[in-house]
Amino acid sequence: MSNKIYTVQDIATIVAVASELIDPSAIVYTLAYDSRKITDAKHALFFALPGRRDGHQYVQEAYRAGVRNFVVRPEAVNITDYLNCNWLFAQDTLHALQQLATYHRKQFAYPVIAITGSNGKTIVKEWLYQLLSPEYHIVRSPKSYNSQLGVPLSLWQMDGQHNLAIIEAGISKVGEMEAIERMVKPTIGILTNIGHAHDDGFASTKEKTIEKLKLFKDADKIVYNPIYVDSAIEVPGRHHFTWRIGKGAQLEVTASLKENGSQYVLEATYLQQSYVLTVPFVDKASIENLVCCWALMLAIGYEAMVIVDRVKRLLPVSMRLELKKGINNNSIIDDSYSNDLSSLLIALDFLKQQQQHSRKMLILSDLPTVGQNQTALYTKVASMLEGKGLDRLIGVGKHLRQNAALFRMDTQFFDTTEQLLTNIPKLEIRDSTILIKGSRVFGFENISKALTLQTHETTLEINLNALEHNLNVYKSLLQQGTKLMVMVKAFSYGSGSFEIANLLQFNKVDYLTVAYADEGIALRKSGITLPIVVMSPGEDTFEQMIEYRLEPEIYSFSELEAFISKLPSEKMEAYPIHIKVDTGMHRLGFEPDDVDRLLAKLKRTDKIVVKSVFSHLAASGIREHDNFTSEQIRLFDVFTQDLTRGLGYHFIRHIANTSAISRFPQAQFDMVRLGIGLYGVSADEYRSLPLQSVTRLRTGITQVKYIKAGDTVGYNRNGRLSGDGTIATVKIGYADGYSRRFGNGVGKMLIKGMLVPTVGDICMDMCMLDVTGIDVREGEEVLVMGEELSPETLAKAIGTIPYEILTSISQRVRRVYYFE
Known part of the structure; x- marks a missing residue:
């Protein structure tokens, strides 16, 4: 059976839609729906799909990427703005896509x-x-x-x-x-x-x-x-x-x-x-x-x-891409267990999303070719690699070597994985984001091990799919036109810096917010171009902030004067600042009565422009303080209206934090600030949102010991078992962020699906667990935090809040980011 080839005219007939075609015979090979993931633009058909973000908003981006074939609602796009395009018009573009798939399946x-x-x-x-x-x-x-x-x-x-x-x-x-x-x-x-x-x-x-x-x-x-x-x-x-x-x-x-x-x-x-x-x-x-x-x-x-x-020969299935720190300042995307065209395309899109290094590299094995024309297959592969920003390809396998002429980039080829491993020191692989993509038979996990930075065995896994899901949950609560600022301060609540920011930038949030200037500078150096607000700028960092286009929170007259004085006297005007007003938190901010004096200061110079004005809600997640929260919102509304009239221009207004997004929709104003909810922790005990757990902290057993009745365990001899028993020493302690308050049975971990308590005091680098009656061995995995042991559960055990649990996880704990 031959492959079916479609022209744009064919597709217009199949889905029974009106059209305006410049080139009816144009061939369509790929179906596109996301302007960030365009492959083979010349032969792509872009469907502007409905959703949280209307696909018609991204027609221009797809056009700039080279797409010339579109399926759109007729009233949603002014087609005269675009030259040399084929247009198919459908009131329901998703239905048109499904009609095409239905027809194709029948062939x-x-x-x-x-x-x-x-x-x-x-x-x-x-x-x-x-x-x-x-x-x-x-x-x-x-x-x-x-x-x-x-x-x-x-x-x-x-x-x-x-x-x-x-x-x-x-x-x-x-x-x-x-x-x-x-x-x-x-x-x-x-x-x-x-x-x-x-x-x-x-x-x-x-x-x-x-x-x-x-x-x-x-x-x-x-x-x-x-x-x-x-x-x-x-x-x-x-x-x-x-x-x-x-x-x-x-x-x-x-x-x-x-x-x-x-x-x-x-x-x-x-x-x-x-x-x-x-x-x-x-x-x-x-x-x-x-x-x-x-x-x-x-x-x-x-x-x-x-x-x-x-x-009995079945192999475990790894359905996730893992992002890890590599040697020589590399970032490693490990997808080393499967290799076919569809999964390669998904992995390449994830690689393209990464901005932390200027160079991108692919280590690729031969693809399965059973029943396929080898030249046609690798022509498709070469076409997929174009437009993905790749600087270098390292191929492993005889088929890739035989088709080397198809690839237009810096290339090296090896017949076997062993040859590549031997030559890694000579290849000068550094300062790059590297996708490792190989069929299981090539054993690419050995390449991953060779290029990954070997660090602390205790690992914090961050599920990027869950994080993206939570982001979309909160987006669905926003009113039409409301912007979204996301808090990535404190190392993104312990989850990472550029790794999280890359995903947020890819998902087109409007602003990022950090606590200190050095956090913002690190994001800029990692390729983050979104506007970044610094909440605690510090006068000594103003010059660096200006250099890296970071936008300061201004909360006092002295800080305002100091920042203006640091702006260059020439070629600098309308630098964006963000004014904070204190409506009841009583931590930082101008007082509501300062509005006239503030206006006088702001109107005295053209060097700055008020980009936004905001305030901080003190108790938006606690029902008994709802009247106080409502008063904060009222004071904020009055202050910002007065400031708008005085300045003569509009700025972004925002006061709603994570809990207020759902509990106080009237407080959404022009923008909201999303914090801990992004990481799967609800800030609102009165409304159940379908959030997913983002983080999973795991460690391993170092040693198993048999303890006699009456023996003590750990420092200060505080640990005792009720009788003879078994303890397991695990590789996590208070230097990793596992608080000493979890000691002596307060904390529990999960081994083989069973909760086991701590024994004795928590040590700096390890702690002990009572595993009496459980068959455990050295090296076995232990779950410290995850879906079954949530940050909320851990926080409740030691009388704190989930924020502290997440942000306390030490930088020495290895982070692994995965995308399924």
């Missing part, structure tokens, strides 16, 4: 496996890819592209070189699955675990299950676990295959943990035959996902012993 007769459920979809998809690859050339959803937008982009990858598709589908509310079903039209369906994800969009678990099953309306085979389907629900599909860990299904499985605690033994019965399988996974979710894959293979006719042989 291919090979089977499509669709996967839905609450959890496990992506893992099941990736494991099926491993299990079925010997027989099939598979196209699959990139990462977790399973939404109303992700599904059509996934289907667009289908072409004549594949003979099987595996597509994820996710929904968050009633009525979404019908559109996905029309696009995917699966021949085989898999229902994974039904859990609590997206519960808010459904009246009950039963309703959620019914909605998800609509995906399989016309499917031939459905694979599912009956414990997740209410007996009153009618399962669609012509044939059903059921599995269960326990009795009551076609494939019945029992699981038991091996004595060493690192493997499960699965015993299965199918068609009155018994099978035994040992697998290197010990968590319940992985076992469920694995058995689901096992059932699918049986359902489509694989022999049981073939499945047993392949399943």
Whole structure:
């Protein structure tokens, strides 16, 4: 079956829309929806999609990136502003994209496996890819592209070189699955675990299950676990295959943990035959996902012993890009376990987002070429690399070397990973952001280890997807036109500096705020171009602030005079400043009665311009102080109106902090300031927002000791067990930010899913845990903070606030940023 090639005229006909075409025969290869992620602009079709930010606002950016083919609402764009473009007009641009995907899917007769459920979809998809690859050339959803937008982009990858598709589908509310079903039209369906994800969009678990099953309306085979389907629900599909860990299904499985605690033994019965399988996974979710894959293979006719042989070779799936500090002032993006066109494109977009180094580099292995034309594949790869700002490519594998002439940048090629590792010292890799992207067989994890700065074993993991999700939760609460300032002071609440700022800049927030000038200077040196406000500037830093275009908070007359005096007498006017007024916090700021005197000072010079005026709410998250908060808002409104009249121009007004964003919408004014809520900690105890945990602090066991009754543990002999027992020493102490207040059983950590208390005083670099009755070994992971042990939980244990927990984590603790 040959690949389908579309012209712009073809697409206009398919989606049945009006058009104005300059070049009807223009070929479309790629579908674009984000002006920051344009690939092959000449052959891209840009869909201006609705959403929190209307895609029509970014038509100009896409045009500047080289795109000349657009799908837009007819009234939303003045097309006369753009030369030599093809325009397709649709009132619902997302529907037009889905229509195109529906048509494209129908061009291919090979089977499509669709996967839905609450959890496990992506893992099941990736494991099926491993299990079925010997027989099939598979196209699959990139990462977790399973939404109303992700599904059509996934289907667009289908072409004549594949003979099987595996597509994820996710929904968050009633009525979404019908559109996905029309696009995917699966021949085989898999229902994974039904859990609590997206519960808010459904009246009950039963309703959620019914909605998800609509995906399989016309499917031939459905694979599912009956414990997740209410007996009153009618399962669609012509044939059903059921599995269960326990009795009551076609494939019945029992699981038991091996004595060493690192493997499960699965015993299965199918068609009155018994099978035994040992697998290197010990968590319940992985076992469920694995058995689901096992059932699918049986359902489509694989022999049981073939499945047993392949399943035991399954490899863990890493679905995340990790951003880490590297040697020689490098930043490392580690994606060293998979390599295909779709995941490469996602990784390249993440690389492009990074601004901390002026040079960007890719270390790439050969891609799988089963059933594909090698020259065509690497021509696509070379095209993808163009426009991504790459300065250097290091290729590993004979196929890349054979196609070296396709790549227009500084290149080096090696036949094997071992050759590259031997030559790393000679390559002078420094001062760069480096994407490491390799197929698992190339062992690129060894390259990552060689280039990553080896630091403290205790690690703080920062989930950039969760951070982006939380950002969008708060954006959804903003009124039309309200700007967003994000606080990144105190090392972004302990989470990082440029790593967080890069994501915020990519997501087009309006302002960043730091506490001190050196924080802002570090961001400027890392490529951050957003306006940055410094809350505590200091007279001795004014000259540096001016040099790096940092904008000061001005809170007193003496500070105002000092800053004006530091501005150059020539070629300097209208330097932006931010005026703080004290409406009741009584920490810093002009008094409301200072307005006339302040006006006189401001109008005396042209060197400065008031960019914003703001105040600080003292208790916006505490209901009993709501009257006080309302009075603060009133005083602020009066002060800023007086100042506006006196100055004769408008400035940005902002007083709402994280809790006020949701609790006091009338206080949003022109801009709001988002702080700790971005990091997944709600500042409002009265409203439950769907925030996600951003940080995960983990460490490891250094040693395990048997302690007799009566023995003491740690400094000052404060630690005692109630009888004979076992303690584990772990690699975190008060120098890492784990407070001494957590000592002597106040603090708890998670080992193998069980909470264990501290024993004795917390030491500078380590502490001890009571692990009596738990089979633990040196080197095992220990969770200190995460979704199960939230910052709020830890704060409550020692009588403090989550801010202190997050900002106390030491700089010596290694930070790893990941994007799934």
